[in-house]
Amino acid sequence: MNPLRITHRExxxxPLLRLSGDLDFDQAPELRRQVDQLDLRPGQCLVVDVSGLEFCDSSGITAFLTARQRALEARADVALSAVPANLLRVLTLVGLDRVFTLLPAGGDPARPTGQDTR
Incomplete structure (x- = not known):
């Protein structure tokens, strides 16, 4: 198991959260806690860079959905950046590739690529 590491910068x-390690049942609460502490304002976009994730289970997917809900409540948007192929496959299977804005590595939230990331 690789511990989840989250770095934050504005x-x-x-806000931009960069994740690395494993996002699983034990680690997902930390992501939810950090998202809850963000000062999201209307019109902003929370970008979650998942390029460093080595593993993501259903608890991690639920944490992404919770982050999306938090952003929507703040009248902000959320995007997943640099989604690894294995995670993109899961997101696509459950239809979440249509729910989340998907950005390439280092992507600009103003120019989402959506399904072009496949």
């Missing part, structure tokens, strides 16, 4: 578009 960008002109909004």
């Amino acid at each position: 960008t002109p578009a909004g």
Whole structure:
């Protein structure tokens, strides 16, 4: 098991969370806690860079959905950036590739690529 590491920085578009390690049942509460502490404002976009994720289970997917709900409540948007192929496959199977804005690595939230990331 690789512990989840989350780094946070502010960008002109909004907060950026970079995840690495495993996002599983034991680690998902930490992501939810950090998202809850963000100062999201209307019109911003929370970008979650998942390029460093080595594993993501259903608890991790639920944490992404919780982050999306938090963003929507703040009248902000959320995007997943640099989604690894294995996670993209899961998101696609359950239809979440249509729910989340998907960005390439280092992507600009103003220019989502959507399904072009496959």
